[in-house]
Amino acid sequence: MSVARPKQDALDARLASLVVPDGFDPARASALARVRAMGLPGRRDEYWRYTDPADLNAVATPYAARSADAENEPAPFGGIDQLKIVFVDGVFDAEASDDLTLSGVEIARLSEAVDMSWAQDLYGSLEARGQTPVQRPLAAINTAFATDGVLIRVTGQAARPVSIVYTRNSETSDAMLHHCIHLDAGAELTLLESGTVAARSCSVMEVEVSAGARFHHIRTQGRDHDPRTLTHIFARLASGAMFKSFTMTANGILTRNEAVLELVGDDAVAHLAGAALGDGAFHHDDTVFVTHQGLRCESRQVFKKVLKNGAVGVFQGKILVKPGAQKTDGYQISQALLLDDDSQFLAKPELEIYADDVKCSHGSTSGAIDETALFYLRSRGVSLKAAQALLVLAFLAEAISEIADEALAEDIRSRLESWLAGHGA
Amino acid sequence: MLNISNLHVKLEEEDKQILRGVDLAIGPGEVHAIMGPNGSGKSTLSYVLSGRGGYTVTEGTATLDDVDLLGMEPEQRAAAGLFLAFQYPVEIPGVGNMTFLRTALNSQRKLRGEREISAGDFLKLVREKAKGLKIDADMLKRPVNVGFSGGEKKRNEILQMAMLEPRMCILDETDSGLDVDAMKLVADGVNALRGAGRSFLVITHYQRLLDHIAPDVVHIMAAGRIIRSGGPDLALQVENNGYADLLAGAA
Numbered sequence: 078m079s080v081a082r083p084k085q086d087a088l089d090a091r092l093a094s095l096v097v098p099d100g101f102d103p104a105r106a107s108a109l110a111r112v113r114a115m116g117l118p119g120r121r122d123e124y125w126r127y128t129d130p131a132d133l134n135a136v137a138t139p140y141a142a143r144s145a146d147a148e149n150e151p152a153p154f155g156g157i158d159q160l161k162i163v164f165v166d167g168v169f170d171a172e173a174s175d176d177l178t179l180s181g182v183e184i185a186r187l188s189e190a191v192d193m194s195w196a197q198d199l200y201g202s203l204e205a206r207g208q209t210p211v212q213r214p215l216a217a218i219n220t221a222f223a224t225d226g227v228l229i230r231v232t233g234q235a236a237r238p239v240s241i242v243y244t245r246n247s248e249t250s251d252a253m254l255h256h257c258i259h260l261d262a263g264a265e266l267t268l269l270e271s272g273t274v275a276a277r278s279c280s281v282m283e284v285e286v287s288a289g290a291r292f293h294h295i296r297t298q299g300r301d302h303d304p305r306t307l308t309h310i311f312a313r314l315a316s317g318a319m320f321k322s323f324t325m326t327a328n329g330i331l332t333r334n335e336a337v338l339e340l341v342g343d344d345a346v347a348h349l350a351g352a353a354l355g356d357g358a359f360h361h362d363d364t365v366f367v368t369h370q371g372l373r374c375e376s377r378q379v380f381k382k383v384l385k386n387g388a389v390g391v392f393q394g395k396i397l398v399k400p401g402a403q404k405t406d407g408y409q410i411s412q413a414l415l416l417d418d419d420s421q422f423l424a425k426p427e428l429e430i431y432a433d434d435v436k437c438s439h440g441s442t443s444g445a446i447d448e449t450a451l452f453y454l455r456s457r458g459v460s461l462k463a464a465q466a467l468l469v470l471a472f473l474a475e476a477i478s479e480i481a482d483e484a485l486a487e488d489i490r491s492r493l494e495s496w497l498a499g500h501g502a
Numbered sequence: 503m504l505n506i507s508n509l510h511v512k513l514e515e516e517d518k519q520i521l522r523g524v525d526l527a528i529g530p531g532e533v534h535a536i537m538g539p540n541g542s543g544k545s546t547l548s549y550v551l552s553g554r555g556g557y558t559v560t561e562g563t564a565t566l567d568d569v570d571l572l573g574m575e576p577e578q579r580a581a582a583g584l585f586l587a588f589q590y591p592v593e594i595p596g597v598g599n600m601t602f603l604r605t606a607l608n609s610q611r612k613l614r615g616e617r618e619i620s621a622g623d624f625l626k627l628v629r630e631k632a633k634g635l636k637i638d639a640d641m642l643k644r645p646v647n648v649g650f651s652g653g654e655k656k657r658n659e660i661l662q663m664a665m666l667e668p669r670m671c672i673l674d675e676t677d678s679g680l681d682v683d684a685m686k687l688v689a690d691g692v693n694a695l696r697g698a699g700r701s702f703l704v705i706t707h708y709q710r711l712l713d714h715i716a717p718d719v720v721h722i723m724a725a726g727r728i729i730r731s732g733g734p735d736l737a738l739q740v741e742n743n744g745y746a747d748l749l750a751g752a753a
Contacts, residue, residue, distance in 0.1 A: 154725060285664050306646075449592050450594050452554050453588065453591075455575075455577045456554075456577075456579075456580055456585075457602070457609075458580035458581050458666065459577060459605055460607045461577065461608055463605065463609060467597055467602075467605065468596075468597070470597075471594060471595060471596025471645075474596035475596070
């Protein structure tokens with residue numbers, strides 16, 4: 078595979094500014110080789126047509142001002158007992174973090190995990206698998222150059238949620254975090270993530286869910302306006318494994334959340350959901366690839382976006398059912414609520430099915446607030462603003478209902494309400 | 503209570519006159535019925551009074567207790583005591599019926615400068631009112647009107663009315679889509695709310711509903727105007743002879 082000359086130059090410039098850290102040697106070297114073969118992503122790549130990767134490719138971090146909105150945001154998941162792991166501008170902050178001991182869980186910092194064989198095996202392996210059939214060069218760059226992250230091995234029932242808290246203080250910080258999570262058979266973990274990683278960030282999370290294990294992931298991406306955020310989740314599910322991930326995004330000039338899920342074992346269940354709220358300079362992209370390989374697996378994708386004042390939402394979701402993956406149950410819905418005529422939603426749902434006994438459905442819609450419902454609520458005395466907020470929350474309800482824990486769902490709901498109250502709907 | 507004078511209304515989007523000088527006065531505690539053929543402007547009247555968009559008032563006034571209704575937002579009209587029971591109650595997926603009722607009740611209280619109702623008091627009140635209308639706990643939990651039968655939707659409208667305690671209630675073809683038993687249940691709910699301080703405007707095609715909700719005055723509407731008013735026997739006359747005679751008389 079050869080990379081065109083201009084692309085090659087851009088890649089060389091990008092890589093020249095980066096240093097390969099110690100540790101995870103074979104994985105980093107092979108990731109670097111992958112990057113060199115692929116080059117940087119460009120608008121002409123099929124999965125980058127709707128989102129311009131220029132800011133993510135740039136050698137220098139685009140300046141990201143601090144916003145008052147972000148300062149005012151209440152701490153996420155307050156009142157929920159959790160083990161906090163804090164990163165400031167992409168660097169682990171031991172002082173702000175809790176003690177990393179937790180019953181049923183082993184936690185280590187990426188840079189200190191030289192002798193952890195499970196992590197050596199996992200690091201970069203799911204990312205590498207996720208490069209076919211769709212290339213994700215920025216994820217490979219992360220594997221090669223990631224400087225920090227957490228390694229979590231769950232051996233039993235995690236005593237409480239592990240919560241990764243990101244804060245950023247710099248207008249120009251550039252972070253590459255790489256997290257590895259391994260759930261042993263039958264283990265269970267709730268992982269929380271909150272805040273803005275850095276002025277620009279490219280993250281990778283690899284999640285190995287062994288047989289019968291259960292992984293819950295709830296993420297809120299901070300209310301910061303200017304950061305460029307790229308995340309990747311690569312997950313592999315063994316027999317009877319469960320993976321559930323929900324992401325709330327409010328604000329952000331550029332956010333792209335990629336998820337690559339492989340249902341390898343039989344009877345595995347994977348749910349992905351997202352609620353995104355954008356007002357003005359907002360570009361939000363969910364790019365999802367779910368591969369069904371095992372028998373009787375279920376996957377659900379529920380993505381909702383609320384857009385106003387020229388905000389842009391993108392959804393690219395694919396379900397691939399491999400030969401033999403019979404009795405697959407795949408569901409995908411992506412919907413946008415456009416609060417004005419200036420906003421837009423670009424959706425590309427895809428199904429590729431090579432088995433004959435499967436159930437797969439997908440839908441994508443974009444529409445305005447239902448005027449009839451709005452009038453109905455107002456005719457009962459609900460103010461215009463409150464009625465709009467109620468209908469927006471109703472629109473998001475299907476995504477929020479993917480959060481199994483009621484206290485966490487309530488936290489997300491109040492966060493959505495607070496954003497809506499501040500944005501006139 | 504409700505005073506409508508020389509009300510002229512046209513559609514906002516096109517130059518089509520719907521109401522052409524409606525005059526109507528409903529006193530406290532009175533029940534008035536409006537009957538009339540399709541397209542006579544009955545539903546438009548109810549929408550204009552409750553503040554639905556899409557209409558332009560070109561002439562005339564409408565006041566509730568001498569307060570100008572037409573200048574108010576729909577929610578302000580509701581807080582002032584106006585209630586419209588919809589001909590087609592709206593389904594709102596994702597909004598729980600209880601949440602809806604409580605939000606509506608507290609919004610009105612807030613607009614009137616009153617204290618919000620406590621969660622406990624609200625629950626007690628809604629259970630009591632729901633029981634009389636045979637609305638079970640499941641219906642209260644479900645999203646507003648989603649999956650409700652025609653009868654359930656209309657009962658849900660009456661439940662809202664009972665909870666919000668408006669002073670001026672407009673029932674827009676509440677009998678449409680109801681079987682005899684459901685109509686009886688809805689009528690009982692309405693009758694339970696009748697009292698000296700509360701007035702009703704019942705819009706209907708058929709005399710049948712008026713057997714259950716006995717009106718004080720019956721009006722016949724045609725081509726955007728009230729062409730005849732009388733006692734309950736006027737409704738019987740329509741039932742027996744149709745509108746043709748009345749329309750001919752008016753012309």
